[in-house]
Amino acid sequence: MKTKIKVRDLPEFDAAEYLDDEEAVAEYLSAILEDDDPGLLAAALGDIAKARGMGEIAQAAGLTREALYKALRRDAQPRFDTVARVCRALGLRLEVRAA
Numbered sequence: 001m002k003t004k005i006k007v008r009d010l011p012e013f014d015a016a017e018y019l020d021d022e023e024a025v026a027e028y029l030s031a032i033l034e035d036d037d038p039g040l041l042a043a044a045l046g047d048i049a050k051a052r053g054m055g056e057i058a059q060a061a062g063l064t065r066e067a068l069y070k071a072l073r074r075d076a077q078p079r080f081d082t083v084a085r086v087c088r089a090l091g092l093r094l095e096v097r098a099a
Contacts, residue, residue: 019051042073
C-alpha cells in the first residue's frame with residue numbers, strides 16, 4: 001500500500017537556492033515572463049534578489065529593504081519603474097522579441 005504524503009508535510013520550495021548562475025536566472029525569468037502575470041514576475045524578481053542578497057539589491061535599486069520585500073511579493077502589482085530599477089540592480093535587462 002502506498003503511503004500518502006500531505007502537502008503541508010513537504011518542505012517549502014525556495015527557487016533562490018537554484019539561481020546560482022546567470023544562465024539559471026535568465027531561464028527562470030524567461031519562463032516567468034511567458035505567464036504574463038505581474039505578481040509572478042514580482043515574486044520571481046524577489047527570488048533572484050534573495051539569491052543575490054536582498055539588502056545589496058535594495059541599496060543598488062535605491063529602495064529600502066522593506067520596500068523591496070513589499071514590492072516583490074507574490075500579490076504585488078509593481079510599477080514598471082520599480083521593476084526596471086530592480087532589474088538594473090540585478091544586472092538584468094528585459095528584452096522584447098517578436099512572438
